[in-house]
Amino acid sequence: xxxxxxxxxxxxxxxxxxxxxxxxxxxxxxxxxxxxxxxxxxxxxxxxxxxxxxxxxxxxxxxxxxxxxxxxxxxxxxxxxxxxxxxxxxxxxxxxxxxxxxxxxxxxxxxxxxxxxxxxxxxxxxxxxxxxxxxxxxxxxxxxxxxxxxxxxxxxxxxxxxxxxxxxxxxxxxxxxxxxxxxxxxxxxxxxxxxxxxxxxxxxxxxxxxxxxxxxxxxxxxxxxxxxxxxxxxxxxxxxxxxxxxxxxxxxxxxxxxxxxxxxxxxxxxxxxxxxxxxxxxxxxxxxxxxxxxxxxxxxx
Amino acid sequence: xxxxxxxxxxxxxxxxxxxxxxxxxxxxxxxxxxxxxxxxxxxxxxxxxxxxxxxxxxxxxxxxxxxxxxxxxxxxxxxxxxxxxxxxxxxxxxxxxxxxxxxxxxxxxxxxxxxxxxxxxxxxxxxxxxxxxxxxxxxxxxxxxxxxxxxxxxxxxxxxxxxxxxxxxxxxxxxxxxxxxxxxxxxxxxxxxxxxxxxxxxxxxxxxxxxxxxxxxxxxxxxxxxxxxxxxxxxxxxxxxxxxxxxxxxxxxxxxxxxxxxxxxxxxxxxxxxxxxxxxxxxxxxxxxxxxxxxxxxxxxxxxxxxxxxxxxxxxxxxxxxxxxxxxxxxxxxxxxxxxxxxxxxxxxxxxxxxxxxxxxxxxxxxxxxxxxxxxxxxxxxxxxxxxxxxxxxxxxxxx
Numbered sequence: 001x002x003x004x005x006x007x008x009x010x011x012x013x014x015x016x017x018x019x020x021x022x023x024x025x026x027x028x029x030x031x032x033x034x035x036x037x038x039x040x041x042x043x044x045x046x047x048x049x050x051x052x053x054x055x056x057x058x059x060x061x062x063x064x065x066x067x068x069x070x071x072x073x074x075x076x077x078x079x080x081x082x083x084x085x086x087x088x089x090x091x092x093x094x095x096x097x098x099x100x101x102x103x104x105x106x107x108x109x110x111x112x113x114x115x116x117x118x119x120x121x122x123x124x125x126x127x128x129x130x131x132x133x134x135x136x137x138x139x140x141x142x143x144x145x146x147x148x149x150x151x152x153x154x155x156x157x158x159x160x161x162x163x164x165x166x167x168x169x170x171x172x173x174x175x176x177x178x179x180x181x182x183x184x185x186x187x188x189x190x191x192x193x194x195x196x197x198x199x200x201x202x203x204x205x206x207x208x209x210x211x212x213x214x215x216x217x218x219x220x221x222x223x224x225x226x227x228x229x230x231x232x233x234x235x236x237x238x239x240x241x242x243x244x245x246x247x248x249x250x251x252x253x254x255x256x257x258x259x260x261x262x263x264x265x266x267x268x269x270x271x272x273x274x275x276x277x278x279x280x281x282x283x284x285x286x287x288x289x290x291x292x293x294x295x296x297x298x299x300x301x
Numbered sequence: 302x303x304x305x306x307x308x309x310x311x312x313x314x315x316x317x318x319x320x321x322x323x324x325x326x327x328x329x330x331x332x333x334x335x336x337x338x339x340x341x342x343x344x345x346x347x348x349x350x351x352x353x354x355x356x357x358x359x360x361x362x363x364x365x366x367x368x369x370x371x372x373x374x375x376x377x378x379x380x381x382x383x384x385x386x387x388x389x390x391x392x393x394x395x396x397x398x399x400x401x402x403x404x405x406x407x408x409x410x411x412x413x414x415x416x417x418x419x420x421x422x423x424x425x426x427x428x429x430x431x432x433x434x435x436x437x438x439x440x441x442x443x444x445x446x447x448x449x450x451x452x453x454x455x456x457x458x459x460x461x462x463x464x465x466x467x468x469x470x471x472x473x474x475x476x477x478x479x480x481x482x483x484x485x486x487x488x489x490x491x492x493x494x495x496x497x498x499x500x501x502x503x504x505x506x507x508x509x510x511x512x513x514x515x516x517x518x519x520x521x522x523x524x525x526x527x528x529x530x531x532x533x534x535x536x537x538x539x540x541x542x543x544x545x546x547x548x549x550x551x552x553x554x555x556x557x558x559x560x561x562x563x564x565x566x567x568x569x570x571x572x573x574x575x576x577x578x579x580x581x582x583x584x585x586x587x588x589x590x591x592x593x594x595x596x597x598x599x600x601x602x603x604x605x606x607x608x609x610x611x612x613x614x615x616x617x618x619x620x621x622x623x624x625x626x627x628x629x630x631x632x633x634x635x636x637x638x639x640x641x642x643x644x645x646x647x648x649x650x651x652x653x654x655x656x657x658x659x660x661x662x663x664x665x666x667x668x669x670x671x672x673x674x675x676x677x678x679x680x681x682x683x684x685x686x687x688x689x690x691x692x693x694x695x696x697x698x699x700x701x
Contacts, residue, residue, distance in 0.1 A: 104527075106456050110425075152572070154571060209575060212422075277576070
């Protein structure tokens, strides 16, 4: 089991003829992802890595029965690509693109109201269900199969954490990179709701960073709704000065809100242990699993 | 991206927001000329001489002066131009004043607060207002949160007139000024959307003795990701307001923030870069910077990153922390060696110790490449924790 995507999910790649998209299409196929088509306007009829290209998402969905897409389209066109995927009725749209104007995302979120699509990202590494499929750019070898669900605002920290877990013998069901933008499709609580319903996921690791209050909101939600699945956390940006954007568009302390200290305090207040440094994420998860008495079940690799 | 108050006011004026008459001045002569043109003194008015720096709290720091005569304008302009203003937002080093705004005085009856920002949770633009004008909104939020009124805006509709009117009434704006206030809100919203702002703040918004509604101060911040469609905004960038190292890094396509310490780091990925700064501090180091070099950087880019970190002797040691995913460790290792060739005359000397932690794809190959290289001063770390401790130890020992 897993969330959002599995080995049977049929996936199309929006912007497939671009250099990065072509590279990652090959990687995703090699991982076992069912990439059934790609979309680049004006390039219908071409093949990329053995995958047929269509002019529109609608055409691609009609021809292939795809239910998910992954977007590698340049920032100024990416919001439109998301809406095209939503309009085509896809269940899951993953947008890797960074630097989409925030107001474009405000309009996208409004457009998505009342529609069924779940958007992951933008500005994210995507999703990976261990051993089954990946949509995005997560390196294939960082995570092993297991029972921990991983949700993260940062790409490299996703890999770092998955790798530390793997070294500690702890496997992952699905990792979800929700992205570093201030306005995005899926936040911690949305992903937690999905993991809550997944029986195979026994525990969660959430990786947050400065900016906004999504971690504080998640802490409250976990305390009220998910008592049976232990959660461990890490927060990046303890030393970030206020008002400075730390790489990600959403990683900024503004108006006194969004400090790492506030997030850690909120998480600790509901009994969630927060790793003291990035080097201790793996062992902090192990501690949490042992305390909860599920270390043996989760020790899968 | 940030701009100056006088630039913000010019933009707002073009959207129909009422602002005081005023002109920027770069010299004392320009300041005097601007004040004469305003003609405020002829009817017993005052002229405001305002220091233009990218930081709030100017009033308390002595950066805003009320002049009652041309001689006073001259005296204040002379005093402020070239002065280093230290406000609670500038840090202890302060900011040098290079520009002034010369503005007519306003007859203030009451001050308010008004702003537009993006609300992450609702994914909407939100208008915030408060009757506590002049006070920092953070302080109002902390001390009297019920004094902040919010209106969430549907992007398909825009700011609805009823929302603007409702805000005006909620702030208890005097009856004769309500329509003017609502109109100003609508103009400000149009500016926010039209220029892809991330913040549009008027503090204070004032109602004058004549019941006019004007933006006495104005602050616009812009979404960096949208600057490609606003070349007019990009042109307003004042490079003297930015940290020279940050400016240089931005031009090289590097995500860099100067943190002032002496233990530098070069990392791939923003999250890991933040976490690396944290771990350096955790083990007793003073982080020099945040630097996300990206995973697929060219040797030239890595060399530029090294030069920025080393510039001015700021960094006494560098921690390279790389998790190779799709981008392989061997490519990064080769990049470091090539960078060393670029930055040193003999191709193998880096002036400070460099501790390198590599993990992930092709890690063994990457480590071997660095071990075999002729570069002195490069130390391989077996783990991230070990590497962080090592660089902090090396830098701290140097002090003694």
